[in-house]
Amino acid sequence: MENKKVVMDADGIDRSLTRIAYEIIEKNKGVTELVLVGIRTGGVFLAERLQKKILKIEGVEIPMGILDITLYRDDLQKNPKKPLLGKTDIPFSLDNKKVILVDDVLFTGRTIRAAMDALIDFGRPKMIQLSVLIDRGHRELPIRADFVGKNLPSSLWEAVAVHLTEKTGTDEVVIEGTV
Amino acid sequence: MKLILTGGRVVDPSLNIDAVLDISIEDGKIAGIGPDIPKEPAKSRKGMQTNVKTIHLGGMIVVPGLIDMHVHLREPGFEYKETIETGSRAAAAGGFTSVACMPNTNPVNDSRSITEFIKKKAALCGLVNVYPIAAVSIGSAGTNLTDFRDLRDAGAVGFSDDGKPVANSALMRRALEYASSISLPVISHCEDTLLSAGGVMNEGFAATELGLQGIPAIAEDVMTVRDIMIAAYTGAAVHIAHVSTAGSVDIIREAKKRGIRVTAETAPHYFTLTEESLREYDTFYKVNPPLRTKEDVAAVKEGLRDDTIDVIASDHAPHAATDKEVEFDLASSGMVGLETSLALSLSLVSDGVLTLPQLIQKMSAWPAKVLNIPKGTLRIGADADITVIDTKKTWTVDRMQFRSRSRNSPFHGRQMTGRAILTIKGGKITYSDNQDNT
Amino acid sequence: MKLAKKDLLGIQDLSVEEINLILDTAESFIEVSTREIKKVPTLRGKTIINLFLEASTRTRTSFEIAGKRLSADTINISSSTSSIVKGETLIDTAKNLEAMNPDVVVIRHSAAGAPHILAKAVKQAVINAGDGSHEHPTQALLDLMTIRSKKGKIDGLKVAICGDIAHSRVARSNIYALTKMGASVAVAGPATMMPRYIERMGVQAYSKLEEAIIDADIVMMLRIQLERQNEHIFPSLREYATYFGLNRKNISLAKKDVLVMHPGPVNRGVELAPDIADAPFSVILDQVTNGVAVRMALLYLLTGGN
Numbered sequence: 001m002e003n004k005k006v007v008m009d010a011d012g013i014d015r016s017l018t019r020i021a022y023e024i025i026e027k028n029k030g031v032t033e034l035v036l037v038g039i040r041t042g043g044v045f046l047a048e049r050l051q052k053k054i055l056k057i058e059g060v061e062i063p064m065g066i067l068d069i070t071l072y073r074d075d076l077q078k079n080p081k082k083p084l085l086g087k088t089d090i091p092f093s094l095d096n097k098k099v100i101l102v103d104d105v106l107f108t109g110r111t112i113r114a115a116m117d118a119l120i121d122f123g124r125p126k127m128i129q130l131s132v133l134i135d136r137g138h139r140e141l142p143i144r145a146d147f148v149g150k151n152l153p154s155s156l157w158e159a160v161a162v163h164l165t166e167k168t169g170t171d172e173v174v175i176e177g178t179v
Numbered sequence: 180m181k182l183i184l185t186g187g188r189v190v191d192p193s194l195n196i197d198a199v200l201d202i203s204i205e206d207g208k209i210a211g212i213g214p215d216i217p218k219e220p221a222k223s224r225k226g227m228q229t230n231v232k233t234i235h236l237g238g239m240i241v242v243p244g245l246i247d248m249h250v251h252l253r254e255p256g257f258e259y260k261e262t263i264e265t266g267s268r269a270a271a272a273g274g275f276t277s278v279a280c281m282p283n284t285n286p287v288n289d290s291r292s293i294t295e296f297i298k299k300k301a302a303l304c305g306l307v308n309v310y311p312i313a314a315v316s317i318g319s320a321g322t323n324l325t326d327f328r329d330l331r332d333a334g335a336v337g338f339s340d341d342g343k344p345v346a347n348s349a350l351m352r353r354a355l356e357y358a359s360s361i362s363l364p365v366i367s368h369c370e371d372t373l374l375s376a377g378g379v380m381n382e383g384f385a386a387t388e389l390g391l392q393g394i395p396a397i398a399e400d401v402m403t404v405r406d407i408m409i410a411a412y413t414g415a416a417v418h419i420a421h422v423s424t425a426g427s428v429d430i431i432r433e434a435k436k437r438g439i440r441v442t443a444e445t446a447p448h449y450f451t452l453t454e455e456s457l458r459e460y461d462t463f464y465k466v467n468p469p470l471r472t473k474e475d476v477a478a479v480k481e482g483l484r485d486d487t488i489d490v491i492a493s494d495h496a497p498h499a500a501t502d503k504e505v506e507f508d509l510a511s512s513g514m515v516g517l518e519t520s521l522a523l524s525l526s527l528v529s530d531g532v533l534t535l536p537q538l539i540q541k542m543s544a545w546p547a548k549v550l551n552i553p554k555g556t557l558r559i560g561a562d563a564d565i566t567v568i569d570t571k572k573t574w575t576v577d578r579m580q581f582r583s584r585s586r587n588s589p590f591h592g593r594q595m596t597g598r599a600i601l602t603i604k605g606g607k608i609t610y611s612d613n614q615d616n617t
Numbered sequence: 618m619k620l621a622k623k624d625l626l627g628i629q630d631l632s633v634e635e636i637n638l639i640l641d642t643a644e645s646f647i648e649v650s651t652r653e654i655k656k657v658p659t660l661r662g663k664t665i666i667n668l669f670l671e672a673s674t675r676t677r678t679s680f681e682i683a684g685k686r687l688s689a690d691t692i693n694i695s696s697s698t699s700s701i702v703k704g705e706t707l708i709d710t711a712k713n714l715e716a717m718n719p720d721v722v723v724i725r726h727s728a729a730g731a732p733h734i735l736a737k738a739v740k741q742a743v744i745n746a747g748d749g750s751h752e753h754p755t756q757a758l759l760d761l762m763t764i765r766s767k768k769g770k771i772d773g774l775k776v777a778i779c780g781d782i783a784h785s786r787v788a789r790s791n792i793y794a795l796t797k798m799g800a801s802v803a804v805a806g807p808a809t810m811m812p813r814y815i816e817r818m819g820v821q822a823y824s825k826l827e828e829a830i831i832d833a834d835i836v837m838m839l840r841i842q843l844e845r846q847n848e849h850i851f852p853s854l855r856e857y858a859t860y861f862g863l864n865r866k867n868i869s870l871a872k873k874d875v876l877v878m879h880p881g882p883v884n885r886g887v888e889l890a891p892d893i894a895d896a897p898f899s900v901i902l903d904q905v906t907n908g909v910a911v912r913m914a915l916l917y918l919l920t921g922g923n
Binding site: 390459507 | 730748
């Protein structure tokens with residue numbers, strides 16, 4: 001039987017992002033050398049929102065890039081269907097920057113591993129920090145987020161989906177699962 | 180030993196016969212043909228020894244032994260492709276009792292010793308009458324005539340540089356004149372090799388799309404015209420081999436109308452397949468002349484129907500895998516045909532292009548006439564060369580079952596209707612699909 | 618997404634959707650080649666054999682760079698002699714390569730259809746890098762990509778392809794590619810360079826260069842192969858350059874924002890006047906750049922996942 005449960009609504013998402021924006025500024029003692037890199041596709045919209053929030057708080061528009069991790073995935077050989085390749089657009093140097101890597105859901109950690117490998121191919125950041133809206137657990141690699149919107153213990157059989165207005169028209173986080 | 184074929188429908192255009200008749204064979208000759216040949220005593224059917232063997236052929240077609248006047252037996256020189264023995268077995272299984280083999284062996288059959296060698300090997304094998312065609316020019320090099328009279332005396336029944344044209348028009352003129360004086364045909368491979376240079380398939384839309392160099396129809400047509408003009412001028416006879424184009428059919432038709440001594444043959448693939456077959460770059464479809472367009476196929480059929488084309492000959496051209504498993508440009512030309520020729524030709528009858536007697540004529544009496552050999556008839560006293568055909572039998576071509584040494588048939592897997600079920604050469608059964616008869 | 622086929626043998630076999638997939642993927646790959654570290658780990662552990670049985674520098678280099686930027690191991694087998702010279706059939710060559718278990722075989726061959734024969738004989742993906750006068754699919758794809766990125770579209774454009782159409786695999790692949798994508802194609806060249814029934818491929822054929830160029834958005838000039846003079850398809854280079862070469866004068870018949878393309882290498886002063894090759898409307902070097910991206914895209918799309 002299929003069921004769908006809303007675990008975070010639009011206000012919840014916005015509040016979390018506001019908090020994360022403050023946390024980023026606080027942890028990095030300002031925005032100097034800070035850059036945002038959103039992971040395609042969900043992470044991109046969240047990175048854009050964080051960029052706006054930080055601008056509002058600090059009055060500075062920090063650089064933002066887009067990263068497509070497809071070419072770094074570790075499951076390409078196993079997957080009979082080729083993931084559609086998106087464009088990577090990081091129009092600035094990462095050397096000596098503090099990179100805030102942004103994604104929607106942190107799950108096994110494999111996407112983040114791929115993203116970090118990709119970032120390091122772009123240069124030598126001073127530091128990489130990870131910001132996610134949802135951490136649903138079940139890590140397969142030793143990876144931990146620095147900024148988390150909501151910890152959401154989930155079952156492996158469930159799917160956690162982050163819907164954002166930029167893509168689907170609504171802001172909500174849902175658990176969909178067949179149990 | 181006496182052999183009686185009873186109950187079959189005898190079709191012999193040379194005798195103008197198409198009726199259910201019995202045929203008796205004695206000492207390798209046709210001893211009798213008629214409705215009232217005395218039957219063997221009933222007791223012999225129980226397997227008792229008798230010197231009379233009767234084969235009941237109800238529903239079968241009995242025709243004069245088929246003749247394929249254009250085959251390549253490859254021996255001497257290319258025994259890895261075919262030998263006289265394997266080619267003979269293929270011929271017998273295909274319903275043929277006589278074949279004429281082209282001289283492009285190695286060495287080329289341009290001398291008495293090669294012609295005698297072929298005759299001797301064929302006789303040793305004994306499955307089919309093999310009539311060597313000798314080369315027009317020494318080494319088929321197109322420079323000097325071979326010893327026509329000497330070759331005739333050795334057993335050659337015609338002359339051809341097949342595989343290549345006789346490019347030198349003066350040489351062709353002299354060849355026709357000289358051959359005509361000894362009543363032997365010159366069989367012309369019509370190709371202007373400058374026009375066809377580099378070509379590997381018909382020059383048409385398929386070649387345009389496939390990016391393969393084309394052989395234009397005119398490469399064949401201009402040589403057909405030339406040879407016919409020479410024949411007209413000299414009064415000599417010429418036989419045009421493997422006609423593949425509408426243009427050549429028209430030219431030959433017109434020449435015959437004018438009384439020029441020209442005969443012509445085509446091969447089953449030229450009335451069965453088109454250039455479209457090459458779409459997959461399958462080298463089994465590479466032949467020379469190349470498979471043409473559907474308009475050419477229609478013209479060839481019309482030429483067969485109105486007797487512009489006298490003869491069907493397979494141009495049986497065995498090639499080993501190594502000759503074919505290569506780039507299309509580099510692959511050898513030709514396909515095996517002896518074991519599929521009859522079935523493909525019978526489709527002309529089922530398609531209404533020819534009547535059965537017309538078809539049999541083009542595969543027996545007329546090739547015999549072109550080659551001037553005493554074959555292609557069931558006349559009393561003639562050699563008992565007989566082919567029995569089941570025109571309704573359906574079968575699937577399996578190239579691995581070929582008697583030929585080579586397997587290069589594009590018809591592999593194709594469903595066919597009609598085949599020889601019994602082949603008798605000189606009163607001896609050379610092929611039977613029924614073990615009891617052999 | 619994945620191409621619905623094992624091999625890339627020709628544009629003729631591709632659907633519009635597949636062409637768009639390849640072009641979209643290739644566009645994403647452009648960026649990789651602009652990085653400081655121009656290498657991604659995507660095809661790590663994969664082996665690509667570049668079997669070049671016909672002389673070629675730029676296509677082979679482009680494929681090699683594409684493979685290496687994807688971290689594949691690329692092995693080049695170059696030989697201008699055909700396999701038959703060594704007494705080995707193409708099928709033998711194919712089976713030997715297959716036994717070494719590569720993931721992709723890229724083949725360039727002077728004989729049309731050689732990649733098709735190879736593809737039937739091996740289980741690995743085969744990419745046609747140009748077969749005789751038949752097809753050169755990666756060239757057409759990089760041309761489409763160049764046109765699309767410069768013009769923003771392909772549909773509705775008028776493209777003139779000029780030169781020895783009969784012997785050109787670039788012409789054939791581009792005719793298939795451009796007509797599939799909605800462009801109208803005119804071909805021009807002396808009658809001796811026009812293959813029979815070319816119009817049936819959906820193009821307008823002209824024996825006068827100027828007629829094909831009028832109002833063209835794209836003029837694609839083909840390389841004239843000098844050795845073809847022996848086949849009597851053109852009288853002299855001088856005559857060819859005069860009547861079928863692109864120059865300042867006849868290019869003015871095309872649209873103002875015309876792009877000039879050439880698959881290279883250019884015979885300067887023959888099919889292209891020297892100043893045309895270097896003019897701002899010449900996108901010949903963009904074609905080369907896009908070539909690497911297109912080949913990366915194909916290697917990506919045709920490997921992995923069983």
